[in-house]
Amino acid sequence: MIKKLQSFFPFFFLVFFSGTAQSTKQKSYIAEKQSSYNITVKNNLPSIILSSAEKRWVGDKDDKSILGNRINYADSFEKVFDIEAYSISPNNKKHKVSYIGTEDREIGNIFVHDMKFRYYTFPNIEEGSQTYSLYKKEYQKPQFLESYYFKDYLDCKSSRVILKVSKDIEIGYIIQGNTSNENIEFTKEINGDFTIYSWQMVNIEKEEKESSSPNFSYYSPHLIFYIKNYKNNSGTQNVVGTIDNLYRFYAQTIKDINKQDQTQVKEKTAELITGLTKDFDKAKVIFDYVQSKINYVAFEDGMGGYIPREAASVLQKKYGDCKDMANLLNEMLRYAGIESNIAWIGTRHNNYTYKNVPSPIVDNHMITVARINNQDLFLDATGQYSLFPNVTPFIQGKEALTKIDDLKYKITTVPVIPSDQNKTNGKLKIEFNSNSLIGQANFNLNGFLKTQFISTYKASTDKNEMLKGYFARFIQNIQTSNVDIKNDDLSQIPLEIRYQFELDKWIKKTDNQLLFKPILFFPYSDARINVEKRKTPLENDFKKSYNFEYEFVIPQGYTIDFLPENFNFTNAFFTASITYKKVNNTIIINQEMTMDTLLIEKNNFETWNIAIKNITKQYNQNIILIKK
Numbered sequence: 001m002i003k004k005l006q007s008f009f010p011f012f013f014l015v016f017f018s019g020t021a022q023s024t025k026q027k028s029y030i031a032e033k034q035s036s037y038n039i040t041v042k043n044n045l046p047s048i049i050l051s052s053a054e055k056r057w058v059g060d061k062d063d064k065s066i067l068g069n070r071i072n073y074a075d076s077f078e079k080v081f082d083i084e085a086y087s088i089s090p091n092n093k094k095h096k097v098s099y100i101g102t103e104d105r106e107i108g109n110i111f112v113h114d115m116k117f118r119y120y121t122f123p124n125i126e127e128g129s130q131t132y133s134l135y136k137k138e139y140q141k142p143q144f145l146e147s148y149y150f151k152d153y154l155d156c157k158s159s160r161v162i163l164k165v166s167k168d169i170e171i172g173y174i175i176q177g178n179t180s181n182e183n184i185e186f187t188k189e190i191n192g193d194f195t196i197y198s199w200q201m202v203n204i205e206k207e208e209k210e211s212s213s214p215n216f217s218y219y220s221p222h223l224i225f226y227i228k229n230y231k232n233n234s235g236t237q238n239v240v241g242t243i244d245n246l247y248r249f250y251a252q253t254i255k256d257i258n259k260q261d262q263t264q265v266k267e268k269t270a271e272l273i274t275g276l277t278k279d280f281d282k283a284k285v286i287f288d289y290v291q292s293k294i295n296y297v298a299f300e301d302g303m304g305g306y307i308p309r310e311a312a313s314v315l316q317k318k319y320g321d322c323k324d325m326a327n328l329l330n331e332m333l334r335y336a337g338i339e340s341n342i343a344w345i346g347t348r349h350n351n352y353t354y355k356n357v358p359s360p361i362v363d364n365h366m367i368t369v370a371r372i373n374n375q376d377l378f379l380d381a382t383g384q385y386s387l388f389p390n391v392t393p394f395i396q397g398k399e400a401l402t403k404i405d406d407l408k409y410k411i412t413t414v415p416v417i418p419s420d421q422n423k424t425n426g427k428l429k430i431e432f433n434s435n436s437l438i439g440q441a442n443f444n445l446n447g448f449l450k451t452q453f454i455s456t457y458k459a460s461t462d463k464n465e466m467l468k469g470y471f472a473r474f475i476q477n478i479q480t481s482n483v484d485i486k487n488d489d490l491s492q493i494p495l496e497i498r499y500q501f502e503l504d505k506w507i508k509k510t511d512n513q514l515l516f517k518p519i520l521f522f523p524y525s526d527a528r529i530n531v532e533k534r535k536t537p538l539e540n541d542f543k544k545s546y547n548f549e550y551e552f553v554i555p556q557g558y559t560i561d562f563l564p565e566n567f568n569f570t571n572a573f574f575t576a577s578i579t580y581k582k583v584n585n586t587i588i589i590n591q592e593m594t595m596d597t598l599l600i601e602k603n604n605f606e607t608w609n610i611a612i613k614n615i616t617k618q619y620n621q622n623i624i625l626i627k628k
Helices: 243-253 263-272 279-293 311-317 322-335 447-459 463-472 602-619
Strands: 029-042 045-057 068-074 078-088 094-096 101-104 110-113 115-121 130-139 147-149 155-166 169-176 185-191 194-204 222-232 235-238 298-300 339-345 365-372 375-379 399-403 409-413 423-433 436-445 478-486 495-503 507-509 513-516 544-553 558-562 567-570 574-583 586-595 623-627
Touching: 029 169, 029 222, 045 222, 068 078, 068 130, 078 115, 155 169, 169 194, 243 399, 243 409, 263 279, 263 311, 263 322, 279 322, 279 365, 279 375, 311 322, 322 339, 322 365, 365 399, 423 447, 436 447, 447 463, 447 495, 463 478, 567 602, 574 602
Parallel strands: 029 155, 110 298, 423 544
Antiparallel strands: 029 045, 045 130, 068 115, 078 094, 078 130, 101 115, 147 222, 155 194, 169 222, 185 194, 222 235, 339 365, 339 399, 365 375, 399 409, 423 436, 436 495, 478 495, 507 513, 513 623, 544 586, 558 623, 567 574, 574 586
């Protein structure tokens, strides 16, 4: 259920800039962009009209990002009109856009949707040209308003949003994102029957998406506004703006679902739980069935992007999106006699809470919440290989708005899965063979690490190549054989990987010494953050931990000349230790690491790097064996 509440970058123009093309190409930039909303009551309903305008200055005419424009809209809820676009050359010649097309947006794996865009290309673009884009948009559903992001994909001289609100309408608003180093000028004034709100930023650097960044909602400054209520001939009408109003809207959208005959749903449920007596076991087989047998196919067409389809229909067709799967799962759990309800939730893609943003913008997903043994289980069947009763990684720490009845709801927070439940345990027995190490390895993957491996492994058409790449993540020149995988299923039993390996040229050999690095696996060795260049936070999918035990058989005729000192490190993000000891004719090494954070803000980059530096230094420690 991906809401059609896109961020967008509106347009306006400043005073006319004149100039000539430069001998060296300069960066293009937005001279000014502005979105002006006129919010009134017409025909007893809210009327929201956006007037959007933008002016760009063209530096590099070969930069494809400035050659044209796209106006995104949801066809079921929004109407775009009065589009005007033209360019002005450096010698003041005006060139109007002659063709404006309409296309369906390509949105990931969404099968059916109503998202479209209008597009055009500016004619006769030269270096030093200016482009002007203007349009209007009418919002036909007052609950579904967009966010305004002040920053853009180009540097921007001025970015402004204006709300002109009738006295018959009460709005709410909030600035989200990281504004600690930003200056947003806000004004509010009364003009007759209207209140005019204005926010403006000037001289703004472009916003960039970096690898492993969270969504823009975490750090890019943006305005969210919503209509709380309006007055018409029947009195005051609530829209959203409070959690109660938001829930009432949600409850209204689903009040007519599951009216079809559900005999097949009941029968399938009874079949699945035959012989089971515990609610936990019943819930698991039902969850596993919906997760594995119902294919995820996204539908975002009109209110179909918000209203679950009939449970009976989803079961029969064997496909549906998140809300369809949540609805079917919920109905089957109820037929099994388990307390269960559907819930709206925003994934980690949305950095909002219901208190701060009581609007549909807060949510983009739907799950099922079952109550078993006095505990809430947050069940998301879209994960495909999620291990019951685990949550999916992308809803960790998020609030769920759970339906109780048409008037009652509750808000609960999905737990963040601790690192010790997402653990890799590895045991390696290793011997020396000339300049190589040979051995046997046994690895157990738990929690999200098991799910992650299975997802990749099952989807791979060449499983040998997939495994080769998996092992090479740690040591590139390792040679593996006799790989055996067990428990690649939906149980909580750890996935087991056994294999034999050879690691060539790992030993430095002299006449009477053997020198080698005993640590063979280097979690986070490449995770140092470039503090000077990186501008955005760093996001991890989930917390995780590692525990490797190495058993090196000391070659006959050798004894230990040097063992590194034991190592321990702890800070806000990592805990790590490496211990060394001799046991009879073996060297036993225990390597442990815990990564315990989901988000690293810019002011914590150095703390993160300090941990990486200290830990990876230990990866390069050597053991020296000497001939007796």
